[in-house]
Amino acid sequence: MSRPILEARGVTKQFGGFTALDGVELAIGPGERVGLIGPNGSGKSTFVNCLTGALTPEKGAIHFLNEDVTALPAWQRARRGLVRSFQIPRPFKKLSVIENVQVPLRFALSEPPPTGIDRRAMDILDSIGLDAKANWAPKDLSQVELRKLELGRALAANPRLLIADEAMAGLSDSEVDEIVALLERLNGEGIAVILIEHIMRAVMRFSQRIVVLVAGRKIADGDPAEVMRHEDVERAYLGQ
Amino acid sequence: MTALSPSLSPPARRLPKPFSWPVLVAGLAIVAVEMTLGAQVSEYYLLLAYIILQYVVLSTGWNILGGYAGYVNFGTAGFFAVGCYTTIALEKLAAVPLPLAILAAGVVAGLIGLGTGYLTLRLRGVFFSIATLALAVVLQTLIVNWSFVGGSRGAYVMRPDAIAPFASYVQYLLVVMTVLAMVAVLAAIAIERSWIGMGLAAIRDDELAAEASGVPGLRLKLLATTLCGAFMGMAGAPFPYFITYVDPPSAFSLAIAVNAIAMPLIGGTATWWGPVLGAVLLGFTQQVLTVTISSAANLLIVGILLVVFVTVAPTGVVGITRAWRGRRA
Ligand SMILES: Nc1ncnc2c1ncn2[C@@H]1O[C@H](COP(=O)(O)OP(=O)(O)OP(=O)(O)O)[C@@H](O)[C@H]1O
Ligand SMILES: [Mg+2]
Numbered sequence: 001m002s003r004p005i006l007e008a009r010g011v012t013k014q015f016g017g018f019t020a021l022d023g024v025e026l027a028i029g030p031g032e033r034v035g036l037i038g039p040n041g042s043g044k045s046t047f048v049n050c051l052t053g054a055l056t057p058e059k060g061a062i063h064f065l066n067e068d069v070t071a072l073p074a075w076q077r078a079r080r081g082l083v084r085s086f087q088i089p090r091p092f093k094k095l096s097v098i099e100n101v102q103v104p105l106r107f108a109l110s111e112p113p114p115t116g117i118d119r120r121a122m123d124i125l126d127s128i129g130l131d132a133k134a135n136w137a138p139k140d141l142s143q144v145e146l147r148k149l150e151l152g153r154a155l156a157a158n159p160r161l162l163i164a165d166e167a168m169a170g171l172s173d174s175e176v177d178e179i180v181a182l183l184e185r186l187n188g189e190g191i192a193v194i195l196i197e198h199i200m201r202a203v204m205r206f207s208q209r210i211v212v213l214v215a216g217r218k219i220a221d222g223d224p225a226e227v228m229r230h231e232d233v234e235r236a237y238l239g240q
Numbered sequence: 241m242t243a244l245s246p247s248l249s250p251p252a253r254r255l256p257k258p259f260s261w262p263v264l265v266a267g268l269a270i271v272a273v274e275m276t277l278g279a280q281v282s283e284y285y286l287l288l289a290y291i292i293l294q295y296v297v298l299s300t301g302w303n304i305l306g307g308y309a310g311y312v313n314f315g316t317a318g319f320f321a322v323g324c325y326t327t328i329a330l331e332k333l334a335a336v337p338l339p340l341a342i343l344a345a346g347v348v349a350g351l352i353g354l355g356t357g358y359l360t361l362r363l364r365g366v367f368f369s370i371a372t373l374a375l376a377v378v379l380q381t382l383i384v385n386w387s388f389v390g391g392s393r394g395a396y397v398m399r400p401d402a403i404a405p406f407a408s409y410v411q412y413l414l415v416v417m418t419v420l421a422m423v424a425v426l427a428a429i430a431i432e433r434s435w436i437g438m439g440l441a442a443i444r445d446d447e448l449a450a451e452a453s454g455v456p457g458l459r460l461k462l463l464a465t466t467l468c469g470a471f472m473g474m475a476g477a478p479f480p481y482f483i484t485y486v487d488p489p490s491a492f493s494l495a496i497a498v499n500a501i502a503m504p505l506i507g508g509t510a511t512w513w514g515p516v517l518g519a520v521l522l523g524f525t526q527q528v529l530t531v532t533i534s535s536a537a538n539l540l541i542v543g544i545l546l547v548v549f550v551t552v553a554p555t556g557v558v559g560i561t562r563a564w565r566g567r568r569a
Contacts, residue, residue, distance in 0.1 A: 075451045090449040094445055
């Protein structure tokens with residue numbers, strides 16, 4: 001693997017006396033597609049929150065693009081291209097669909113898009129199939145459309161690494177395929193992707209590498225087929 | 241922002257220019273009317289207009305933080321009083337021209353806004369509001385114990401003589417407040433139509449998601465608290481010359497705290513003209529009530545209106561007219 005763009009070292013996060021993450025290590029190479037899996041409550045979202053700055057870990061360091069970003073607030077990490085989407089869609093409710101995408105275009109880019117913010121916003125909506133609903137309110141969107149908007153907003157921040165936290169939960173098979181195709185297309189443009197997902201079909205299809213988190217610890221990291229044969233992983237999944 | 245609904249989706253929206261020429265022209269036209277009529281009408285009408293414009297400044301200032309960023313400030317009376325007492329303190333030291341006192345009040349109240357914001361903006365929602373209320377109480381205690389500005393006894397302020405083109409000092413006060421209201425509204429419009437307004441709206445809707453989209457939450461909120469504090473302080477700066485006797489209860493009045501919240505909420509917090517409309521409607525109604533019934537009835541009626549609007553029409557008059565226009569379209 002060439003030099004990693006993201007390196008997390010010994011990330012430990014506690015809630016009160018409860019250890020949600022326990023010394024988690026992770027390195028992501030440029031343009032890599034990594035699946036992050038684990039049972040409910042294993043700490044996946046907490047890990048995303050620590051990586052992107054929504055939470056501050058007690059211990060550990062996070063390096064992104066050769067820079068220590070551990071002490072940077074979330075918005076500065078987003079500006080550097082460390083971008084996430086939320087497990088439960090969190091649209092800006094009183095802004096229209098296109099304005100939702102304009103926010104990161106205005107705030108997360110180091111320089112305005114060459115085609116202008118409005119044009120670029122429409123192009124993004126076009127690429128996620130929401131162009132006809134540009135002026136709709138988020139409350140009028142369907143579940144799959146909200147998830148697309150969530151990804152569209154992340155995409156607008158011009159990510160080098162996109163962390164998609166359960167972008168497909170609750171979607172039908174064909175909708176899952178749509179989202180996977182969208183992520184594959186983004187990856188084709190050189191964006192590294194961490195896919196957090198319970199839908200194994202999607203994870204196996206998408207990932208070049210799989211990382212398994214159980215009870216706040218990383219128990220496996222490697223080739224998908226091998227990881228799935230790993231006995232701890234089997235126990236964690238079949239044992240639940 | 242635009243009316244959002246699939247049934248009435250307008251074509252792709254473009255942000256209007258941040259500077260509003262119509263508001264500038266309207267403001268100057270009002271000044272012209274005040275200059276020509278000011279000497280002929282009874283002073284009562286000048287004072288009435290002054291009060292309403294003072295509320296335009298207060299509710300517009302409140303809305304920059306409360307409406308655009310979604311942080312409810314209960315401490316308006318504190319910032320207003322800081323403005324009042326800046327003028328009184330300056331007046332004790334030297335004969336400072338009013339515009340300079342207003343600027344000084346804006347700086348002092350703005351800095352207090354900045355400091356409060358820095359200390360409290362990590363608090364969410366209701367905790368922030370309680371902190372601003374506590375700030376007003378702290379400021380009042382300080383003033384009560386500061387004898388230089390009159391302490392609890394209060395301070396008398398002499399209205400200076402009328403200045404050249406003005407027929408009376410009250411007319412001068414009115415023109416000054418009109419200009420201040422115009423500046424406040426122009427600032428609100430500029431924020432609303434620029435990337436700052438969009439960032440504040442994102443923070444209001446979802447702070448975590450806003451930060452994840454690159455919005456510098458703390459910085460924008462500090463900008464909003466500073467501007468909010470500064471406008472409220474500036475609104476208070478001419479007040480000592482208006483009532484000529486200021487004591488803590490009149491500067492830190494409940495009416496100011498309540499009106500600054502009620503006016504934007506009743507007018508509508510989504511756009512700049514909601515607070516203006518609320519200030520004009522409520523300010524006028526209250527003055528009429530003071531004359532016809534009693535000043536005690538004022539707050540009662542404002543309170544009832546506030547409850548009615550918050551429960552029945554949370555988008556205010558602006559929201560109601562939009563829904564109505566939408567239905568007819
Ligand atoms: N803010 C918080 N305060 C206290 N405990 C928390 C907090 N956030 C998460 N936890 C706890 O930390 C653990 C890990 O939660 P997390 O949301 O990271 O799991 P997850 O792997 O994302 O699960 P899921 O697959 O259900 O999304 C859970 O036991 C959860 O209850
Ligand atoms: Mg999760």
